[in-house]
Amino acid sequence: MQIHVVKPGESIFEIARIYNSTVSEIVTTNEVPNPNDLVVGQTLVIPIIGMYYWVQPEDTLYKIANRFGLSYQELAQINRISVTQELQIGFKLYIPKKPRRKAEINAYIEPTGGIVSPTLEEAAKNSAPYLTYITPFNFQIQRDGTLKAPPLDNFQAIARENNTILVMAVTNIEKGQFSAELGRIILTDAEIQNRLIHNIIATARQYNFRDVHFDLEFLPPNLKEDYNNFLRKTKARLSSEGILMSTALAPKTSATQVGAWYEAHDYKAHGEIADFVVIMTYEWGYSAGPPMPVSPIGPVRKVIEYALTEIPANKIMMGQNLYGYDWTLPYVPGGEYAKSLSPQRAIEIASENNVEIKYDYKAEAPYFNYTDKASKQHIVWFEDARSIQAKFNLIKELGLRGISYWKLGLSFPQNWLLIEDNFHVVKK
DSSP states (O other): OEEEEOOOOOOOOHHHHTTTTHHHHHHHHHTTTTSSSSSTTTTEEOOSSSEEEEETTTTTHHHHHHTTOOOHHHHHHTOOOOOTTTOTTHHHEEEOOOOEEEEEEEEEEOOOOTTHHHHHHHHHHGGGGGGGGGEEOOOOEESSEEOOOOOOTTTTHHHHHOEEEOOOEOOETTEEEEEEEEEEEEHOOOOHHHHHHHHHHHHHHTTTEEEEEEEOOOOOOOGHHHHHHHHHHHHHHHHHTTTTTEEOOOOOSSSSSOTTTTTTOOOOHHHSSSSSSEEOOOOOTTTTOOSOOOOOOHHHHHHHHHHHTTSSGGGGGEEEESEEEEEEOOOTTTTTEEEEOHHHHHHHHHHTOOOOOOOTTTTTTEEEEEEESSSSSEEEEOOOOHHHHHHHHHHHHHHHHHEEEEEEEOOOOHHHHHHHHEEEEEOO
């Protein structure tokens, strides 16, 4: 497939003609929200096999071939040109599709208000063919070792019909927040801990959860070894039941990183104990913070490269957001929170306000500015085909197990198109 960035004056008809595609194919596959009013800087994934490349200044056949992992002789043969032919700027070359590598894909799904909305159920159905795991969020640990379950509705059937593993996410969330005190009780009281493990296994059997995923956060630093020991104990019990165990880890860059979210998460121990880990490499830009990309590629790489010193690559799932944020400017600490939005809604806002979508090549993230009807200035950072492809390239470069999405329910069709193009999704 080809990622096309809309240029000034381009129409959907011209773009379809360039790639020998059709307007219908492009609009349908991308679910283009503004086909008659494309935004400069908007990305479109063109549903073709392979891609095209237009020769740039100082390009040679050798340089182009090397860039795409081909020999110059192979590239010349594919395009029916001589290996000695002088390439003119703008000359169109066809680049064949690369073989896909295997990858595991997880996505969290979070019902709110005690129900699974029709929109959320539809998102689960549409995404499940591209998923190895689907993770309803969340089973909340109670102080007596029991569990408060989320609504599951048809998630079991959706997982079964798509050969997707249903994952049981277990958290120390209490009253809407991660609780350090609840974490202390569970990790230090043997009687309650044993009751919790018993209830986890009983629940996993009841609902056919094939992986138990611990997302225990905001734990006091002195509980690090208690958490490690809890995981060892639980892993032994789960393995005897034929159930996998995974954990979620805060995005650290060193073993000595300080902070309430980091110190009790021992990368080395989790890498040894768990079947795999999800590293939450997102929320650099967050609703209460200053405007910036949610998952800039530089910080993401730094976290993953540290993780690789402690955890085998084939156990690492890189976290990825399926959303962006719209900040009102000027940003004031403690002031108005940024609003989350889907990539599709971001494009609509840019179109409605007739503003160009720009791209930060260092962060590998799209953004734009606009003025609302009340004359307030805004900046939107979100995700597009380019930013997601950059993360897929990183996964392939570093040989990671796969990617884990937070969270389903916000429309981003290009993500799923590119998963299919880049990876053979593992089904178990």
